[in-house]
Amino acid sequence: xxxxxxxxxxxxxxxxxxxxxxxxxxxxxxxxxxxxxxxxxxxxxxxxxxxxxxxxxxxxxxxxxxxxxxxxxxxxxxxxxxxxxxxxxxxxxxxxxxxxxxxxxxxxxxxxxxxxxxxxxxxxxxxxxxxxxxxxxxxxxxxxxxxxxxxxxxxxxxxxxxxxxxxxxxxxxxxxxxxxxxxxxxxxxxxxxxxxxxxxxxxxxxxxxxxxxxxxxxxxxxxxxxxxxxxxxxxxxxxxxxxxxxxxxxxxxxxxxxxxxxxxxxxxxxxxxx
DNA sequence: AAGGTCGACAACCGCAACGAA
DNA sequence: ATTCGTTGCGGTTGTCGACCT
Numbered sequence: 001x002x003x004x005x006x007x008x009x010x011x012x013x014x015x016x017x018x019x020x021x022x023x024x025x026x027x028x029x030x031x032x033x034x035x036x037x038x039x040x041x042x043x044x045x046x047x048x049x050x051x052x053x054x055x056x057x058x059x060x061x062x063x064x065x066x067x068x069x070x071x072x073x074x075x076x077x078x079x080x081x082x083x084x085x086x087x088x089x090x091x092x093x094x095x096x097x098x099x100x101x102x103x104x105x106x107x108x109x110x111x112x113x114x115x116x117x118x119x120x121x122x123x124x125x126x127x128x129x130x131x132x133x134x135x136x137x138x139x140x141x142x143x144x145x146x147x148x149x150x151x152x153x154x155x156x157x158x159x160x161x162x163x164x165x166x167x168x169x170x171x172x173x174x175x176x177x178x179x180x181x182x183x184x185x186x187x188x189x190x191x192x193x194x195x196x197x198x199x200x201x202x203x204x205x206x207x208x209x210x211x212x213x214x215x216x217x218x219x220x221x222x223x224x225x226x227x228x229x230x231x232x233x234x235x236x237x238x239x240x241x242x243x244x245x246x247x248x249x250x251x252x253x254x255x256x257x258x259x260x261x262x263x264x265x266x267x268x269x270x271x272x273x274x
Numbered sequence: 275a276a277g278g279t280c281g282a283c284a285a286c287c288g289c290a291a292c293g294a295a
Numbered sequence: 296a297t298t299c300g301t302t303g304c305g306g307t308t309g310t311c312g313a314c315c316t
Contacts, residue, residue, distance in 0.1 A: 016284070016310075039301065055302080056285065091304060106305070107283055 013048045067099025
């Protein structure tokens with residue numbers, strides 16, 4: 001028994017929207033609003049379309065604040081930075097780009113940026129990134145992945161080291177993360193003191209010790225894999241399995257409500273549990 | 275000129291989350 | 296606590312035009 005369809009597909013028009021349909025939908029919404037019910041809207045507006053289709057058409061194309069046309073280099077950098085930190089959360093990424101929709105960003109990523117990224121990646125596999133353990137026991141690693149951002153954007157990640165792994169300074173960052181994640185509930189922060197709201201990631205261990213050392217990871221590609229791990233761990237607040245099948249629970253929503261319980265240092269970009 | 279290929283973008287699909295009943 | 300309707304989201308597909316052979 002399958003899921004009930006949202007509308008009778010035999011009675012609704014599908015495919016590209018005509019200018020007349022656009023005008024009808026636009027006029028209706030400008031006059032009456034959506035009424036908080038997209039399902040009922042097409043009938044009221046006199047459109048033979050599914051409510052979901054109307055919603056999508058309005059949000060992605062007809063809204064007056066939509067910006068069409070090419071993406072700027074600055075927008076490229078924002079998308080790349082956010083993607084490296086939070087993954088394919090297009091709706092969140094789109095909120096950082098004035099007038100862009102999640103669909104726009106997604107399409108742009110799939111058709112252009114991804115290729116740009118992959119092309120650049122093969123040319124800079126030897127670039128290195130630094131990773132430091134700060135006195136307050138937050139692990140901080142920064143990278144300037146030229147294959148993604150040129151030299152303009154630097155991405156910072158923070159993570160606390162847990163238990164015995166604080167002694168494993170010779171290990172690459174990502175291995176340390178994989179080690180401690182099994183008894184460690186990660187928290188993720190999305191904030192940047194300089195270019196709000198660009199992201200920074202942080203993990204906090206409530207039972208932290210103290211450490212002060214530094215080491216490096218081999219390549220920006222590895223840093224990228226770390227950020228991918230982070231984004232997969234942080235998720236949406238519900239339990240989920242990590243790459244080793246270990247059940248993780250971030251215990252918080254994403255991305256903003258997790259700020260509760262932290263002090264954010266605007267001048268340094270660092271975050272501490274309060 | 276015709277057919278094939280590719281890229282860009284619009285639109286659809288299905289799932290999960292959410293809120294109201 | 297459960298069910299149901301609706302919305303939001305991300306992945307995928309479809310369509311169309313540009314370019315190539």
